[in-house]
Amino acid sequence: MLSYIVWSPKPYIVDLGFTELRWYGLLFALGFIISQQIMFHIFKKEGKSEKEVEVLTFYMVIATIIGARLGHVLFYEPAKYLSNPLDILKVWEGGLASHGGAAGILIALYLFSRKYKDISYLWILDRIVIVVAITATLIRTGNFVNSEIIGLPTDSNYGVVFGRDVETRINYLNTAIEDVSIEKASAQEGVDYEFNHPIELSIEYSAGNDIDVVKNYTEKTLTDYLQNEQITEHAVFGSKPKIQYSEKDGKVTATIYGEGIPRHPAQLYEGISHFFLFLLLFYLWNKNRSGLADGRLFGIFLIGSFGLRFFYEFLKENQVAFEENLALNMGQWLSIPLVLAGVYFIIMSFKAEKGIKS
Structure with missing residues (x-):
């Protein structure tokens, strides 16, 4: 890591x-x-x-x-x-x-x-x-x-995962999405890191969105969108990625774990x-x-x-x-x-x- x-x-x-x-x-x-x-x-x-x-x-x-x-x-x-x-x-x-x-x-x-x-x-x-x-x-x-x-793409130890294009594309995908960030995956209990370059994509939904609605959108529409080639050239999440949810101040955040593509x-x-x-x-x-x-x-x-x-x-x-x-x-x-x-x-x-x- x-x-x-x-x-x-x-x-x-x-x-x-x-x-x-x-x-x-x-x-x-x-x-x-x-x-x-x-x-x-x-x-x-x-x-x-x-x-x-x-x-x-x-x-x-x-x-x-x-x-x-x-x-x-x-x-x-x-x-x-x-x-x-x-x-x-x-x-x-x-x-x-x-x-x-x-x-x-x-x-x-x-x-x-x-x-x-x-x-x-x-x-x-x-x-x-x-x-x-x-x-x-x-x-x-x-x-x-x-x-x-x-x-x-490179396997060198100074490769860079460029995440801004991924963030920008997801941020404009739905008006309910308030913020998107991509970073190195931090150790989380219950998450098995089978990737060489683990990353976590955090998507914060605006306040007032029901968590069940967020889960349904994230695990269907958003997961499908993540297979887009403009996304996969920077990060690969798979058709059924690991996802964790958290809620704070009425806002639901979905954290999706995947593999970064260092370049x-x-x-x-x-x-x-x-x-x-x-x-x-x-x-x-x-x-x-x-x-x-x-x-x-x-x-x-x-x-x-x-x-x-x-x-x-x-x-x-x-x-x-x-x-x-x-x-x-x-x-x-x-x-x-x-x-x-x-x-x-x-x-x-x-x-x-x-x-x-x-």
Whole structure:
């Protein structure tokens, strides 16, 4: 029972009634705030105007959002969005692609380097990837909080049972259901744990519901619904699961015992990798900024970020149905040219460095 985690936090920090302050949005914004402060430091150390950082931040925010959104539209669901173009503007519904964000950033930085003649394209690319790495860390953390971009099932001792989708689906099943929670099963007298990853699903019914009515609904309608494939990909309860009932303050709670499906926390793999990539890039810049050939840091980032992305995709669920018929999924196909570009820029930087020394 110590070999897995049940993860099901609320996606929002506070519900304001008319809207919600969400963790993903906060972490996304925090990435740009931290990035701006780091770029202030970099520009100051290299004798550049700090006012240019404010313009750079504007370019980056716009390019990231537009690029990531259009990347998802074109790479993953073109038919859906081209038939309903106005839906492209509904960014709050989700759907951002990191490869599209990368393309947007490359274009924006080219325009930025044209605007400021004292800043070359490769120079700014080498610096911007430092903060892109830390921003990617925070964005992937936001994906983990949202229980999205989940990994494939695993028997590893760090598997995560993502329970939020199960909770959400059951919560909207009946207006009599007031609250739903899923967590690791705690030791209960009379419950035989034949599962490797025991979980308990607690369903609280609103006050005033007769316990016999609750039992009838839970053991028939609800038990049947739990066989839905959108449920069983996260938790399996069986056709006749063990159920315990309790009553407090006029509210009946049904606790259903089942087997959790641990999955790779692929979002954290990418997030942690990008954090270490950030540390490496910042260290290399801080130690060698005066003698580092242009393109070196950019090349390292492309290989590190998209090379690891290529391999992590083997541990992740495909995002859209058409990927099931591909030898490699869309994320992997889009990563290959970026990794090759990284190799190219590193080779060119060493050639340039050799030319300078000779």
